[in-house]
Amino acid sequence: MKRTHYNGRLNENNVNEHVTLLGWVHKWRNLGSIMFVDLRDTTGIVQIMINTDKIEVPDIRNEYVIQVEGVVALKEAENTKLKTGKIEVIAEKINLINTASTTPMIIDDNTDALEDTRLKYRYLDLRRPCMQEILRTRAKIVRCVHEYLDSHDFIEVETPILCLSTPEGARDYLVPSRIHKGHFYALPQSPQIYKQLLMIGGLERYYQVARCFRDEDLRADRQPDFTQIDIETSFLDQEQFLTLMEGLIAKIMKDVKGIDIKLPLRRMEYDEAVNVYGSDKPDTRFGMHLQDVKELFKDSAFEAFKNAKSVKCIVVNGVADKTSRKVMDELNMQARKFSLKGVTVIKYLNSEFEGSFVKFLSEEEKEALKNKLDLKENDIIIIAASDNNTNVCFGLGAIRSAYAKELGLIKPETYDLLWVVHWPLFEYSEQEQRYVSNHHPFTRPCDEDLKYLDTDPSKVYAQAYDIVFNGYEAGGGSLRIYDGKVQKKIFEILGLTDEDIKNKFGFFINAFNYGTPPHGGMAFGLDRLTMILTGTNNIRDVIAFPKNLSAVCPMSNAPQPVDEQQLRDLHIEISKED
Secondary structure (H helix, E strand, O other), X not given: OOOOOOHHHOOHHHOOOEEEEEEEEEEEEEOOOEEEEEEEEOOEEEEEEEEOOOOOOOOOOOOOXXXXXXXXXXXXXXXOOOOOOOEEEEEEEEEEEEOOOOOOOOOOOOOOOOHHHXXXXXXXXXXXHHHHHHHHHHHHHHHHHHHHHHHOOOXXXXXXXXXXXXXXXXEOOEEEOOOOOOOEEEOOOOOHHHHHHHHHOOOOEEEEEEEEEOEOOOEOOEOXXXXXXXXXXXXXXXXXXXXXXXXXXXXHHHXXXXXXXXXXXXXXXXXXHHHHHOXXXXXXXXXXXXXXXXXXXXXXXXXXXXXXOEEEEEEEOOOHHHOOHXXXXXXXXXXXXXXXXXXXXXXXXXXXXXOHHHXXXXXXXXXXXHHXXXXXXXXXXXXXXXXXXXXXXXXXXXXXXXXXHHOOOOOOOOOOEEEEEOOEOEEEEOOOOEEEEOOOOOEOXXXXXXXXXXXXXXXXXXXXXXXXXXXXXXXXXXXXXXXHHHHHHHHHHOOOOHHHHHHHHHHHHHHHHHOOXXXXXXXXXXXXXXXXXXXXXXXXXXXXXXXXXXOOEOOOOEOOOOOHHHHHHOOOOXXXXX
């Protein structure tokens, strides 16, 4: 089954050449004595013209695999929808290689299949040119990573897949040991501990395209098993490291998208991101900033605003006449996801305020709102209030993003990159009634905040950074703790006992006794980065064989029960109650 050329690479320079092609029948048209076949391979489609009076033609249907021998000729009329549209191949011989059943979906960029069908027949979905282009983009990103990091003296090192279960935020996927009864490995949530140990091991510059596993609830941009570009370095301060990583991003953007990005990227403080954009991953391609109106309502007749510690709002232009009771109910539902009781919506129509809340507004407050918010005809004000500023900001931030998409405020094919830096080291979990790490427990506190570890951990900020790309967290990291005493103190604040520390991190803490260098790193989400650069909003599109939102592979039906003997070998018994 030889081939001389790939279908999508033929052009007018190949006219009069004798070629042998292989591929799938994309579509066919029988016009009697003339038949046209669009032949598809991984590079694209070329039209085959067959004179059925001159050559023997086997039965041909969509997705049959065939071999074509023929001569390249110019077409009389160009097909502008194909990159090979100026030429066609005049067939001299057709060989049928394999037949195909009728497919349950259209094999084309514009398919008729729902996602469940696409995932069940993923091997067919992957034949679609758009899906192959996504995977090619993913491969280009990985190639850029290897080229750039190799050229900057990084060493690629593989770390274990079977490792110790350690608390890192999400649930671990556990793997029972057959040899050691009642003992379990865990699949790595990230190579975090190992890459720090590589720095202690003196490698100085490490990277890995690493598989990671987290047993957590899924959403459009999350999978239970995913891939990250994992990086760690020694003896660099934060600015040196960020500059090095910006070079990698610049190469990816240039090689993959042909775009030159301006360096250095902006640095935005975490507090500014949250208070102005309502997100720790701010999309700055549009305005609609959060505005603090607490001072305007300090003497309000509305007690909830007067007494709240945080009162903020956003102004949405040009939607007052479309803001119905149903829309306001939807906004309140969105707010409740962030532990807010709801939001207050005020319309500005005909130079007057409208809405049930208006009765609480004094004339002075109305005037102050108009001036501070620069209100225009047909605007709405959405106000949130709470004692928890983070909930107020994140609730309004989610509404801000939803309106930006609805109103088309984001120009397509625009790219917005920045670093969010100087994160709080901890956040307090009301559910668990304890402090938890904002990044992970190995993040280095800012030197000037070490004094607060014993008195008020909420005041401690971290030498941490996320790279934000079009409102997505495309990667994140930090400088790491390299002082064993500080690491132990962080564990204690997180509620780990000496026994917990010994059992979960004993080998790691012990390594700190042998000359640990200052070090830091980050991980880029390969799946999410590919998702952004290919313009899809669904992470399942950029993974060859993904799981659905129920963490199930519809193609193989994993996970499935296993044989009783397999369970006995692993010393596992399934509870009948479950």
